[in-house]
Amino acid sequence: MAGIYLHIPFCKQACHYCNFHFTTSLRYKDDVVKAIVGEIHLRKEEITEPVETIYFGGGTPSLLSLDDCQLILSALRSQFSIVPGAEITLEANPDDITAERLEGWKEAGINRLSIGTQSFFEEELVWMNRAHTAAHAKECIQLSQAAGFDNISIDLIYGSPLLTDAMWQQNVETAIAFGIPHLSCYALTVEEKTPLHKHIATKQKMDVDSDKQARQFLLLMDWLRAAGYEHYEVSNFALPGFRSRHNSSYWKGNAYIGLGPSAHSFNGTERSWNVANNSLYITGISTGMPNRETEVLTPANRFNEHIMISLRTREGLDLDRIEKDWSLNERQQIEKGLQKFCMAGLVTLEDAKARLTDEGMLRADGIAADLFTG
Numbered sequence: 001m002a003g004i005y006l007h008i009p010f011c012k013q014a015c016h017y018c019n020f021h022f023t024t025s026l027r028y029k030d031d032v033v034k035a036i037v038g039e040i041h042l043r044k045e046e047i048t049e050p051v052e053t054i055y056f057g058g059g060t061p062s063l064l065s066l067d068d069c070q071l072i073l074s075a076l077r078s079q080f081s082i083v084p085g086a087e088i089t090l091e092a093n094p095d096d097i098t099a100e101r102l103e104g105w106k107e108a109g110i111n112r113l114s115i116g117t118q119s120f121f122e123e124e125l126v127w128m129n130r131a132h133t134a135a136h137a138k139e140c141i142q143l144s145q146a147a148g149f150d151n152i153s154i155d156l157i158y159g160s161p162l163l164t165d166a167m168w169q170q171n172v173e174t175a176i177a178f179g180i181p182h183l184s185c186y187a188l189t190v191e192e193k194t195p196l197h198k199h200i201a202t203k204q205k206m207d208v209d210s211d212k213q214a215r216q217f218l219l220l221m222d223w224l225r226a227a228g229y230e231h232y233e234v235s236n237f238a239l240p241g242f243r244s245r246h247n248s249s250y251w252k253g254n255a256y257i258g259l260g261p262s263a264h265s266f267n268g269t270e271r272s273w274n275v276a277n278n279s280l281y282i283t284g285i286s287t288g289m290p291n292r293e294t295e296v297l298t299p300a301n302r303f304n305e306h307i308m309i310s311l312r313t314r315e316g317l318d319l320d321r322i323e324k325d326w327s328l329n330e331r332q333q334i335e336k337g338l339q340k341f342c343m344a345g346l347v348t349l350e351d352a353k354a355r356l357t358d359e360g361m362l363r364a365d366g367i368a369a370d371l372f373t374g
């Protein structure tokens with residue numbers, strides 16, 4: 001089974017912490033949509049197996065008109081074999097969600113919403129320079145549920161300087177009270193070249209406190225577990241039956257294609273990525289010469305990616321699979337490498353599966369990197 005990712009590189013305003021590829025100018029919106037449709041036709045041979053998931057990400061896909069959404073989806077349906085019941089997710093910002101749009105998205109076949117809530121507190125939303133208000137954050141959930149969307153995910157950010165533990169608890173409890181079945185929760189990271197980075201460097205904003213971030217992540221795991229959520233990937237929690245099929249497919253190492261500026265693709269042996277520049281992207285597609293770079297993964301790259309991804313999931317790192325897909329030597333290397341993390345209570349090893357403990361989750365990437373080969 002394969003997946004399709006679509007990158008919609010437009011936003012109403014720039015959130016201060018964001019380093020994704022986007023622009024706040026809508027000048028090229030129609031041209032980008034046309035180019036995405038063109039890319040769908042150019043790349044139809046790349047996926048011959050049935051497509052189980054489609055994901056509109058960005059940027060802000062909810063800035064697309066309903067006609068744009070329909071145009072893209074009908075192009076996908078005409079060129080790929082989309083399975084009945086495919087998961088079709090649209091990332092939406094709270095201020096874009098209206099009853100009329102929800103109806104249109106449903107009619108177009110969107111059956112999952114991923115809402116960029118981030119916080120239910122006005123002061124935090126202003127601090128992050130989000131376009132929506134605290135009122136939007138709640139209203140949009142009520143509207144979505146009233147429109148019949150039951151498969152909803154919201155994003156929440158923890159560890160920002162304004163967020164006390166009590167506020168964090170209120171954010172999480174609000175999501176639980178709304179019956180939101182999927183939460184993606186991220187620690188606020190200060191990426192270089194973002195306004196937030198500059199504001200911290202010039203002392204206009206307080207820096208993030210890593211101890212507070214760790215504490216709020218540990219609290220989050222306790223609260224959501226108690227509320228019946230499965231912690232199925234470091235940053236992702238779901239009520240039974242509501243895991244993201246699209247992201248789970250990435251984590252299983254399945255193939256996907258990414259369409260649109262800056263979108264990444266993976267076919268099992270190679271990774272490729274479209275140019276992160278809207279006009280170069282449009283020119284490349286319109287001339288039939290996509291601006292895309294490709295990297296062939298070495299066996300060591302594939303091994304390391306597998307360690308990184310699987311260790312972050314609830315299923316964990318399967319040592320039998322390492323032996324089967326690589327060799328006994330690699331298995332023994334991993335077993336040896338895991339010993340110190342097991343002793344430190346960061347990893348458990350049961351039935352040949354290595355899984356991170358709560359404390360281990362805090363250091364997921366560092367632990368994985370320590371097990372890398374090559």
Ligand code: SF4
Binds near residue numbers: 011012013015022
């Ligand atoms: S809406 Fe999303 S993609 Fe756009 S600036 Fe904010 S965080 Fe970045």
